[in-house]
Amino acid sequence: MKKGRKTAQPLTRRQLVAAAGAAASLPIAASPVLATQPSGAAERSLRVEEMSLTSMRVSERTAWMFVHLRTNRGLAGLGECSVGNRRELPALNDAFEAARGRPPFDIEAYRSAGRARAATGSLFEATAFSAIEQALWDLVGKAVDAPVHQLTGGLLRQSLPAYANINRVTRERTPAAFAANARAAVEEGFTAIKAAPFDGFPALDAPASEVAASADLGVACVEAIRSAVGPDVDILIDCHSFFDVDLAIEIAGRLEPQDLAWYEEPVAPTDVAATKAIERGIEQRMAGGEFLFGIEGFGPLSREQAVDVIMPDVKHCGGLHEARKIAAVAELDGVAVSPHNPSGPIATAASAQLCAGLANFEILEMQWGEATWRGDLVEPPERFENGSIAVPEGPGLGVELNQAVVRQHA
Numbered sequence: 001m002k003k004g005r006k007t008a009q010p011l012t013r014r015q016l017v018a019a020a021g022a023a024a025s026l027p028i029a030a031s032p033v034l035a036t037q038p039s040g041a042a043e044r045s046l047r048v049e050e051m052s053l054t055s056m057r058v059s060e061r062t063a064w065m066f067v068h069l070r071t072n073r074g075l076a077g078l079g080e081c082s083v084g085n086r087r088e089l090p091a092l093n094d095a096f097e098a099a100r101g102r103p104p105f106d107i108e109a110y111r112s113a114g115r116a117r118a119a120t121g122s123l124f125e126a127t128a129f130s131a132i133e134q135a136l137w138d139l140v141g142k143a144v145d146a147p148v149h150q151l152t153g154g155l156l157r158q159s160l161p162a163y164a165n166i167n168r169v170t171r172e173r174t175p176a177a178f179a180a181n182a183r184a185a186v187e188e189g190f191t192a193i194k195a196a197p198f199d200g201f202p203a204l205d206a207p208a209s210e211v212a213a214s215a216d217l218g219v220a221c222v223e224a225i226r227s228a229v230g231p232d233v234d235i236l237i238d239c240h241s242f243f244d245v246d247l248a249i250e251i252a253g254r255l256e257p258q259d260l261a262w263y264e265e266p267v268a269p270t271d272v273a274a275t276k277a278i279e280r281g282i283e284q285r286m287a288g289g290e291f292l293f294g295i296e297g298f299g300p301l302s303r304e305q306a307v308d309v310i311m312p313d314v315k316h317c318g319g320l321h322e323a324r325k326i327a328a329v330a331e332l333d334g335v336a337v338s339p340h341n342p343s344g345p346i347a348t349a350a351s352a353q354l355c356a357g358l359a360n361f362e363i364l365e366m367q368w369g370e371a372t373w374r375g376d377l378v379e380p381p382e383r384f385e386n387g388s389i390a391v392p393e394g395p396g397l398g399v400e401l402n403q404a405v406v407r408q409h410a
Helices: 013-024 091-097 107-118 123-144 175-187 208-229 245-258 272-281 294-303 320-332 345-355 403-409
Strands: 048-057 063-071 076-080 159-165 192-195 234-238 262-264 286-288 364-367 388-390
Touching: 048 091, 048 123, 048 403, 063 123, 076 123, 076 345, 091 107, 091 123, 107 123, 107 320, 123 320, 123 345, 175 192, 175 208, 192 208, 208 234, 208 245, 245 262, 245 272, 272 286, 272 294, 294 320, 320 345, 345 364, 345 388
Parallel strands: 159 192, 159 364, 192 234, 234 262, 262 286
Antiparallel strands: 048 063, 063 076, 159 388
């Protein structure tokens, strides 16, 4: 086995029996087969009627966007459609038309009506489609008074290990700045840290001295992170597809002494042959797929075992149902799932609902350090303790926006 973080161990027979017993104690409306069906006249009469958007400035690099769906009976559902520092997403209007007038329970009908547009390759179309799908699940869970994980098979774990992504908060791209933020995240209890120290890498046809200097800086940043956090903290490095096969293998070799948990997207994950060549040529585990859409996007990576870990993002991959299908395909091929999630607390809650029931789940991403008020943006408050997040237990996604905090930062 390659070095780095190991895939979570399969559940023991005792744990599986316990999980089955817990599922058996649920009310019939929360069973995996029946929960997404309306059980009364009020539920059968629900129709999605309105959509609105809340956008918030978080930092110079980040904005959060949350979509609200409202029904004819006043029920409201949430989804997240954050994309970088954008505060508008016109593609939501077309995606909403696939849900307008339908019962929120008709998620497959929504997917059938809107998926072709979402799968065209446009990140904005995929994100809009995914956000409304999240909000539909939130509505369904609220309608039957059950968290989403109970509607999709129940949970295997109540707490999820998480890693702190320190990249956006590290404004000075120096070894000292990366080291300081990594140390601070570990002091908060995180046992895994991610950074992208090669951001700003020059084009590969730039002067060789410029490429070499950028490679040296990135390696020095990783070395500084390891020195700051010690040998027992996992370090995950995202290369944001700046390399080719040869350079990726060379830099991975230079990073071997830092014992990375994974080496992420040194080339575009759509180039499966190149990704597989790198995976075969290095000691570190490989991860990738953060902006891919659907099982058609992730399937080749899993089938070819070009990566050890796939990273579907509920904001971009097609939503919660599609993410479960992606994870199931990966499970067949022995590939772990660690959702991409440099996101706000609504996408984090949706990701937690997803990960709670995935047999091949490994670890969840958390965007660390950008906003001191982040945890209080939702009710109940989002809290990471000892590097983990509890799976929300409330109906739907399990959280609501705290409007007082929204007003302060919108």
